[in-house]
Amino acid sequence: MTTSKPLFAHAAFLFAQMGFYVEERFTALLAPLGIGPRQHGLLSVLIGRDGQTQQQLCEALDIHRNVMVGMVDELEKRGFAERRRHPTDRRAHAVHLLPAGREMHIKSEEVLNKFEADMLSGLPTADGAALVALLQQVSQHVGLRPEIHPALDQPPGSRC
Amino acid sequence: MTTSKPLFAHAAFLFAQMGFYVEERFTALLAPLGIGPRQHGLLSVLIGRDGQTQQQLCEALDIHRNVMVGMVDELEKRGFAERRRHPTDRRAHAVHLLPAGREMHIKSEEVLNKFEADMLSGLPTADGAALVALLQQVSQHVGLRPEIHPALDQPPGSRC
DNA sequence: TATTGTTATACTCTATAACTATA
């Protein structure tokens, strides 16, 4: 049997296709705010818990520590967060949200919610919820931790 | 109301997360065969219809024509396909599959099917089918054409 | 004048490695 399904019938193709679409579209929608998807993700993690070290932020978002430097630099430059001395480890920085950062996160999450509503508006609401639930199950089943974006997962040895 | 859902509850995050995962994992699984996901996609399109021009392949996969040159170069180098004269347009090349290309496609599709089976093995089969159906609906609703990977969609003016 | 395929150049993103100051 070698009838070779078309790409559109493949779950993997659909995942990759939707992944690229979301990345591209969300980037475009956030552009007027002057931030990108990763900045939004970083703000979200900081909203969840303030004062984390850059290392912890790296692990939460699965981003390399070299890249995190630039991301926190930009948060500081925009007045969204600031580096403070870590209470117990003088090597580390504690990254703290500032009011402007919280305001920006509110705006970017509005953009995100509207984007998702539009994206799923072709489906009955029950189906949209079912889709999210199924996605969560698959994500968990393949070993992706919540809150983690597997952009840089393959380096065999060390990371972050 | 500003309770800010965690990232893991967001459909957009889950799509992006799964998209990266699939891209990365499928790349790793294909590596022993010496090809990448895009090569598999190109073979799939050629299986569907032989002798298309590079331009048509560009449109089918939404890949820039400059990139397609290199991709077809590699197909030729590996003996998977060859450029022939187009029957009616002497500017164009007709890309034809060779037996080795068909064999490679069989192998790479086996890899893909096994990968997908593993990925969805945590779900009841009915749920897996439902997930694929929902993904297709959403993909179509947001304007993604079947067989098309929106990697390079944003350039406002021309493309391909 | 527009289109197909091609090549060259520039730019972005990321990976690797090294360095410092602490632990």
Place this chain on the structure above:
DNA sequence: TATAGTTATAGAGTATAACAATA
């Protein structure tokens, strides 16, 4: 010796523009 943060350099991938042959 190992870790947090930082910086610099090199590589992969992609976009832009230009070109020759043909429509």
